[in-house]
Amino acid sequence: MSEHSEGKREHWGSGIGFILAAAGSAIGLGNIWKFPYITGENGGGAFVLLYLVCICVIGIPVMMCELSLGRHTQRNPIGAFRAITPKTSLLAHLIGLCIVLTGFGLLCFQNYGLGALLLLLGVAIFRYSWTVVGFAGVLTGFVILSYYSVVAGWVIGYFFKALRGGLDFKNTTEAVAEFTRSTGDVSWCIGFHVFFMFACAMVVWGGVKSGIERWSKILMPLLFLLLYVIILRSMTLPGAMKGVSFLLSPDFSKISSRGVLLALGHAFFTLSLGMGAMTTYGSYVSKKENLFISSLTIVGLDTLAALLAGLAIFPAVFAFNQAPDGGPGLIFHVLPVVMNQIPLGGFWVALFFVLMFIAALTSGISLLEVVVAALMDEMKMSRHLAVLLSGTVIALLGCLCAVSLDSWDRLPALHQLLQQTFGVGQSSFFDFMDNISSNWLLPLGGLMTSLFVGWIWGTRGAVNEIRHGADNFADVHLMSLLSGLREDPHHNNPQYHVLTLAAIWGIFIRFVSPVAITIAFLHLIGWMKI
Ligand code: PFF
Numbered sequence: 001m002s003e004h005s006e007g008k009r010e011h012w013g014s015g016i017g018f019i020l021a022a023a024g025s026a027i028g029l030g031n032i033w034k035f036p037y038i039t040g041e042n043g044g045g046a047f048v049l050l051y052l053v054c055i056c057v058i059g060i061p062v063m064m065c066e067l068s069l070g071r072h073t074q075r076n077p078i079g080a081f082r083a084i085t086p087k088t089s090l091l092a093h094l095i096g097l098c099i100v101l102t103g104f105g106l107l108c109f110q111n112y113g114l115g116a117l118l119l120l121l122g123v124a125i126f127r128y129s130w131t132v133v134g135f136a137g138v139l140t141g142f143v144i145l146s147y148y149s150v151v152a153g154w155v156i157g158y159f160f161k162a163l164r165g166g167l168d169f170k171n172t173t174e175a176v177a178e179f180t181r182s183t184g185d186v187s188w189c190i191g192f193h194v195f196f197m198f199a200c201a202m203v204v205w206g207g208v209k210s211g212i213e214r215w216s217k218i219l220m221p222l223l224f225l226l227l228y229v230i231i232l233r234s235m236t237l238p239g240a241m242k243g244v245s246f247l248l249s250p251d252f253s254k255i256s257s258r259g260v261l262l263a264l265g266h267a268f269f270t271l272s273l274g275m276g277a278m279t280t281y282g283s284y285v286s287k288k289e290n291l292f293i294s295s296l297t298i299v300g301l302d303t304l305a306a307l308l309a310g311l312a313i314f315p316a317v318f319a320f321n322q323a324p325d326g327g328p329g330l331i332f333h334v335l336p337v338v339m340n341q342i343p344l345g346g347f348w349v350a351l352f353f354v355l356m357f358i359a360a361l362t363s364g365i366s367l368l369e370v371v372v373a374a375l376m377d378e379m380k381m382s383r384h385l386a387v388l389l390s391g392t393v394i395a396l397l398g399c400l401c402a403v404s405l406d407s408w409d410r411l412p413a414l415h416q417l418l419q420q421t422f423g424v425g426q427s428s429f430f431d432f433m434d435n436i437s438s439n440w441l442l443p444l445g446g447l448m449t450s451l452f453v454g455w456i457w458g459t460r461g462a463v464n465e466i467r468h469g470a471d472n473f474a475d476v477h478l479m480s481l482l483s484g485l486r487e488d489p490h491h492n493n494p495q496y497h498v499l500t501l502a503a504i505w506g507i508f509i510r511f512v513s514p515v516a517i518t519i520a521f522l523h524l525i526g527w528m529k530i
Helices: 015-026 029-041 045-073 077-084 090-108 112-128 131-163 172-184 186-205 208-235 241-248 257-270 277-282 291-319 327-339 345-379 383-403 412-422 429-467 501-524
Strands: none
Touching (some): 015 208, 015 277, 015 291, 015 345, 029 045, 045 077, 045 241, 045 257, 045 291, 045 429, 077 131, 077 277, 077 345, 077 429, 090 112, 090 429, 112 412, 131 186, 131 327, 131 345, 131 383, 131 429, 172 186, 186 208, 186 345, 186 383, 208 291, 208 345, 241 291, 257 429, 257 501, 291 327, 291 429, 327 345, 345 383, 383 429, 412 429, 429 501
């Protein structure tokens, strides 16, 4: 009866179904809303190049870590880490000790809230070792979905506005005023946020094959079709080529340390890495699938979608002499103004919001599925009860984000609590949730996953998992020491005395990704200046 009992776990119906579902998770508001505006703010082509480097250096290796961890253990992130964690892990103890000491330090400096929290975390690491990483991933699912669904709610609201002809602004001032008015309207925000959560819950309710996979197979091709149609319209506007060259020709003088960090953080967010979403989806994959090719395809589709979104937006923005650095409101402020200047403008705007809704929905369901899978596996809940429970809690949390979009005015008690604990400088609960997940939880989750797979599970164990269904992801000798493949039975075969993919991957997850993430992270918290 239960999907959660081992061996009976529900699996994807087909390889393509899995790839579309995983690409659906990756392709979301991050690609269509966030990527264009952070590219616009950070100089265009140069930022795109940085982003592509981060995707290759960190995104692909960590994607393979998460998928192989999921498939090997056939469990949700908590169960996956627990299944592989050894009885004693020196590395976990070391990390736990550092955290406990930092907690003590903070207590001494009278930062009681964060100090106590870190002490608790340190103790949890001593007690549960790496399983804490899986738990943190599930928690991150809660946090991200609670504010993600609020933005998705705006998208739905704007779609209806566009249908009613309510977005025919003459200039961006009018558009900004309308955006501020709408997002300040609590019942409007909450109504559409709950609607979005309901849509996610309906899909996840159907299960892996007949819910997530079925809808991904319908929605993902539709998403790409819509993207191409909008690009065609955008690129045929007079003056559109200025936008294309903004996106594609890098100006290296525009590269800044902030841009590097943003690109790195965004690589995690856009690929749904660092919180166990891909571990969860990987746990529904059969041994026949080639995880190496799947990872490349998922990352490739996600990158393609981001670039296509850029090609849909910037030509239109430049054709009508609008500024590309409009920030988070770029889509909501600039696009309606731009599109209004062409025939059938309202139709194009509505189509764009449909596109964004689809992208948000397939990502939202993956965020919810992480929580649902954890409740099913760990608490032995039925899928329907897990969906009901997690959907309701996240919807309520989202309501708090919706009532505190740009100020804490409506949540003074929560503000005080968070300020005492974290000393938060964020301007609202919405900002707090965004900041804590994108800047802290995801990069730290990615770092821990990469360390765990590279050093605890071991590259050898992970490569053995990836070998199922991927014979060409091969075995090496040349750098076997560095990459952790020294004891691999294939390493003496002279035919393999070259630097193969398996070895490169091992080096990346053991050294390159952890070092890059750590540097970026230290810079972020102000302990190191790049
Ligand atoms: N990748 C999604 C986006 O780009 O919008 C966001 C996301 C989905 C992040 C699922 C994390 C996740 F687990």
